[in-house]
Amino acid sequence: MxxxxxxxxxxxxxxxxxxxxxxxxxxxxxxxxxxxxxxxxxxxxxxxxxxxxxxxxxxxxxxxxxxxxxxxxxxxxxxxxxxxxxSSEGSNLNIDGKPAIILLAGLQGAGKTTTAGKLAFKLKEEGRSVLMVAADVYRPAATDQIAKIGKQVGVSVFRGQGKDPLKICIDGIKEARSLKNDVVIIDTAGRLHIDKDMMKEIQEIAYHSQPNEILFTADGMTGQDAVKSALAFHEAVPLSGVVLTKMDGDTRGGAALSIKKITGVPIKFIGVSESFEGLETFDPKRLADRILGFGDVVSLVEKAEKIFDREKAEQMNRKISDNSFDLNDFKMQLKQLKSMGPIGNLMGMVPGMNAKALKKLNMDDRQISWTEAIINSMTTNERKYPNTMNGSRRLRISKGSGRPVQEVNALLNQFNQMKKMMKKMKNFNKIKLPNMGNLTGF
Known part of the structure; x- marks a missing residue:
C-alpha cells in the first residue's frame, strides 16, 4: 500500500x-x-x-x-x-435508529457488493443483526453474488420480487423492521454520474429509504477519477461518507489524499484486502503514518489480537518450551498468518521498514499456500518427526505437492533451524506471540 x-x-x-x-x-x-x-x-x-x-x-x-x-x-x-x-468531523458511522439504513452507491466495478459483505461482517462482529438488500437488478448474477456473500458472512439477504430497485429497497426495509434487524445495508447498481435516468433512480431510493448513511464506494486505484465521480454523486445525493476500496493495490494514494478536501465528504472506511476482515475504519493518523513510511504498529497488533487465540498461543508456548513444536503447529501458524492479509501489507506496518527494501524482498503470498501444500503432502508421522524423511520420501512429497524437491529441502532445513532457535529460547518464561519462523522463499 x-x-x-x-x-x-x-x-x-x-x-x-x-x-x-x-x-x-x-x-x-x-x-x-x-x-x-x-x-x-x-x-x-x-x-x-x-x-x-x-x-x-x-x-x-x-x-x-x-x-x-x-x-x-x-x-x-x-x-x-x-x-x-x-481528518474530518463526522467520520464515525451513524447507526442510530431501528433499523439504521446504509445506502451504498458508486460506479460499476468499484466493489460495492463486496464492501456490503465486509461491512455486514464488521457490524455482525460488533454484535448487531444485519440485513443486506440486493437492489442491483441490472448486472447479471448480482443478486446471486450478494446471496453467496451473505451466506459466507452469516448475514441474511433480501432479494425481493420483480425488477424495480425502489420497490425492492422499500420492501427490504419493511422486512428488516419485521425481523427487528439493527442495520439494513442496501447494495445498489453501479452507475455513471452522466447517466441521468440512473442518477434519478438513486435519488428516489435515497428519498424514500431515508438512509442514516449514503456511502460512496470508490476504487482507490483510480486516483483523480474517483474524486471527480464522488463530487458528481455528492451533487446528486447528499453523501455522508466515502469507502475507498482496493487500497492494498494503490501505490500512489492520490484518491485518499484528495477526496475529503475536494468533496468535503469524510472517508469512513478503507478496503485493505479481499478477505471479509479487510475493511478498516478510517484513521487519519494511522494512514498518515503508512503514507510517510512510519508503519502502523497499532493496526498490526489489532490484526494479531483478532487472529491469535490466547489459549492456543499459550499451548504453542508450552510446545516451544518443551521443544515438541512440529510441522502441524507450523502449518497452523501459517494459516493464522495468511488470514491477517497480504504479507507485503503486514511488513509495511512495521515501523522503520524501508519501502525500497520491501520492494527488493519480492514477497509472494502464494508461497504460504505452496508451503501448506508441501506439509499437506506429508504423512501424520512425517509432520511429527520431520527428521525421519529420507530422499525417497522427499521426492514423494515433492510430487504430491507439485513443488520442486529443493523447496521441500529448504522448508525442512529452515524448520530445523527454527527448532534450534526455539531450544535456545527455552530459558524465556513468556513469549507474547507465537514465533512465525522463516517461510520458504521469503
Missing part, C-alpha cells in the same frame, strides 16, 4: 533528518520535493497547492526556534499537516 509515495517521502526525510538548522534554502528544496511527490501520486493540484503552502508557512515560522533536532521538527510539520488534510 502506497509504495510509490512512501518511497519518495522516505527519500525526502532521509535528506532533511540531518539538518543543523531550518533555512530558506532547505525549506524551498524540501517543499519542491514534497510538491513533486504529491503530483506524482496523482493528488489533486488544488490539494497539493494548499498543502505545500501550509507546510512552507509553518516551516518558515520555525526558523527562529532553536530545536534540538531541526530536521525531525520539519518532518513533524509535514506529518501534522498530512493528518490535518485527512
Amino acid at each position: 502506497f509504495g510509490q509515495i512512501t518511497e519518495q517521502f522516505q527519500t525526502i526525510f532521509k535528506n532533511i533528518r540531518g539538518l543543523g538548522k531550518i533555512t530558506d534554502k532547505n525549506i524551498n528544496e524540501t517543499v519542491r520535493q514534497v510538491r513533486r511527490a504529491l503530483i506524482d501520486a496523482d493528488v489533486n493540484f488544488k490539494v497539493v497547492k494548499s498543502f505545500v503552502a501550509e507546510v512552507e508557512e509553518k516551516a518558515q515560522g520555525t526558523k527562529v526556534i532553536k530545536s534540538i533536532n531541526p530536521g525531525q521538527h520539519f518532518i513533524k510539520i509535514i506529518k501534522d499537516e498530512l493528518i490535518s488534510l485527512l
Whole structure:
C-alpha cells in the first residue's frame, strides 16, 4: 500500500533528518520535493497547492526556534499537516435508529457488493443483526453474488420480487423492521454520474429509504477519477461518507489524499484486502503514518489480537518450551498468518521498514499456500518427526505437492533451524506471540 509515495517521502526525510538548522534554502528544496511527490501520486493540484503552502508557512515560522533536532521538527510539520488534510468531523458511522439504513452507491466495478459483505461482517462482529438488500437488478448474477456473500458472512439477504430497485429497497426495509434487524445495508447498481435516468433512480431510493448513511464506494486505484465521480454523486445525493476500496493495490494514494478536501465528504472506511476482515475504519493518523513510511504498529497488533487465540498461543508456548513444536503447529501458524492479509501489507506496518527494501524482498503470498501444500503432502508421522524423511520420501512429497524437491529441502532445513532457535529460547518464561519462523522463499 502506497509504495510509490512512501518511497519518495522516505527519500525526502532521509535528506532533511540531518539538518543543523531550518533555512530558506532547505525549506524551498524540501517543499519542491514534497510538491513533486504529491503530483506524482496523482493528488489533486488544488490539494497539493494548499498543502505545500501550509507546510512552507509553518516551516518558515520555525526558523527562529532553536530545536534540538531541526530536521525531525520539519518532518513533524509535514506529518501534522498530512493528518490535518485527512481528518474530518463526522467520520464515525451513524447507526442510530431501528433499523439504521446504509445506502451504498458508486460506479460499476468499484466493489460495492463486496464492501456490503465486509461491512455486514464488521457490524455482525460488533454484535448487531444485519440485513443486506440486493437492489442491483441490472448486472447479471448480482443478486446471486450478494446471496453467496451473505451466506459466507452469516448475514441474511433480501432479494425481493420483480425488477424495480425502489420497490425492492422499500420492501427490504419493511422486512428488516419485521425481523427487528439493527442495520439494513442496501447494495445498489453501479452507475455513471452522466447517466441521468440512473442518477434519478438513486435519488428516489435515497428519498424514500431515508438512509442514516449514503456511502460512496470508490476504487482507490483510480486516483483523480474517483474524486471527480464522488463530487458528481455528492451533487446528486447528499453523501455522508466515502469507502475507498482496493487500497492494498494503490501505490500512489492520490484518491485518499484528495477526496475529503475536494468533496468535503469524510472517508469512513478503507478496503485493505479481499478477505471479509479487510475493511478498516478510517484513521487519519494511522494512514498518515503508512503514507510517510512510519508503519502502523497499532493496526498490526489489532490484526494479531483478532487472529491469535490466547489459549492456543499459550499451548504453542508450552510446545516451544518443551521443544515438541512440529510441522502441524507450523502449518497452523501459517494459516493464522495468511488470514491477517497480504504479507507485503503486514511488513509495511512495521515501523522503520524501508519501502525500497520491501520492494527488493519480492514477497509472494502464494508461497504460504505452496508451503501448506508441501506439509499437506506429508504423512501424520512425517509432520511429527520431520527428521525421519529420507530422499525417497522427499521426492514423494515433492510430487504430491507439485513443488520442486529443493523447496521441500529448504522448508525442512529452515524448520530445523527454527527448532534450534526455539531450544535456545527455552530459558524465556513468556513469549507474547507465537514465533512465525522463516517461510520458504521469503
